[in-house]
Amino acid sequence: MATTYDFPSDLRAGQEELHQVRAELSALLKRLPWSVEPLDGYSDTGGWRKAERPASPGWTADEQAEVEKLRRREHELAVFVTCHRFWAEVASADRVEARMALKHTPEPPLDPPPGPAAGQA
Known part of the structure; x- marks a missing residue:
């Protein structure tokens, strides 16, 4: 049976920002080269599945800093949401x-959705 919870606004905001940061980090990692450091590409077709990677130019210092910033914020938000005082009010x-x-x-x-003004029909 689903129960409705009255989550505090700061907890909701923290969870929403956590979703946003994780989405931003995921999108950034998909755009970046597969290796942080410059590496040669490789091709291995002798195993049970084909494995190929093109050469990687590596990440720039700015890209590394952006990933680190997002990972740090993700960690801060995860700790905030997980350790929020609200959870002590919920039965284990x-x-x-x-x-x-x-x-x-x-x-x-x-804001509430717009509707007729009070007293008007």
Whole structure:
């Protein structure tokens, strides 16, 4: 049975930023060369599956710094979300369910949807 949790706004914001940082890091790593250091390419077709990599120019100092910055922020946010005081209020048997709910709960809208003004029909 799914339970609705009243997550604090800072916990929701931390989880949302964690999702964003992980997506940004993933996209960056997909764009970068496969090796941090410059390496020659290779081709191995003799095994049970083909393995090939082109030569890698390596990562620039700026690229390495950007990856490090994102990884550091990801770690900070993961610790913040995992160790948030809210989890002490949740029964230990329900914490996994609550954690999954937080991961999959979208941010609530900041403003109520526009509607008719009070007293008008």
